Amino acid sequence: MGIVSSPGVSVNQPRRRLRGAERRRRVEAAAVVAFANRGYDATSLGEIASAAGVTRTVMYDHFPTKRALFLQVLASQHELMLTEIARGITSEGGPRDRVRATLAAYLEFTREHPATRRLLLDPIPSGDPELDQVVRGYLDDRADAISGLLSADLAGAGVDLGSTSLPVIVAVVSGAADGLAQWWALHPDTPFDDVVDAATRLLWNGLPRAGDA
Structure with a gap:
């Protein structure tokens, strides 16, 4: 019996950890x-537990407060979004290829994670000044990350990276990508490649001359 029960324990332990992770x-x-969808203030932990199919007791084992859960969600989704954006910007090929790959990666991300895009880029005010500042900080982090990833291509286009041109260009590009994602969500039948190609032509025809007087 001892020989049988010992393997049973070792097999069951990782399964319990997997269930907890799930x-x-x-x-x-x-x-x-x-x-x-509802914002921080209007959302209850009971609502989240019900949607997740777990008890509130189980949820409290992982997240003791709504604030802790909100902060964790912001951090994890911000990292996920930046990873996808970076995948496009750092892809192989020339600057135009990277512009297209970045737009494609971002649009694919917003299609697969529409709630994440709304949470991070179109947030409902939380009613808590400190939490709203955290959200604004993530928006600034996103802009800084994009600036760093685009800086080499923009410098090659003649942009003075120490001037106000860099944050302005990043804001325009980011805003255009966000607007495009919103538009495509309303027109999902528009072919993906057509959307990406048209946006790439617009950005590419402007970015190489962004440093011109």
């Missing part, structure tokens, strides 16, 4: 949608 994942996924 519960946490489901809570975070439900929280992203709830916070994006």
Whole structure:
């Protein structure tokens, strides 16, 4: 019996950890949608627990407060979005190829994670000044990351990276990408390649001359 029971324990232990990880994942996924749709203030932990299919007791094991859950969701989704944006900007090929790859990666991300885009880029005010400042900080981090990733191409186009041109250009490009994602969400039948190609032509015809007087 001892020989049989010992393997049983070792096999069951990792399964229990996986179940716990899966519960946490489901809570975070439900929280992203709830916070994006209703905002921090109007969302309750009970609502999130119900959507995740877990009890409130189980949820408290992972996230003792709504604030802790909100901060975790912001951090994880911000990292996820930046990873996808960086994948495009740092892809192989010339500057035009990277522009297209970045737009494609971002649009694919917003299609697969629409709630994340709303949560991070079109947030509902939380009613908590400190939390709203955290959200603004993530927006600034996103702009800084894009600036760093685009700086070599923009310098090659003649942009003075120490001037105000860099943050302005990044704001325009980011705003255009966000607007495009919103438009495509309303017109999902428009072919993906047509959307990316048209946006690439617009940005490419402007970015190489962004340093011109």
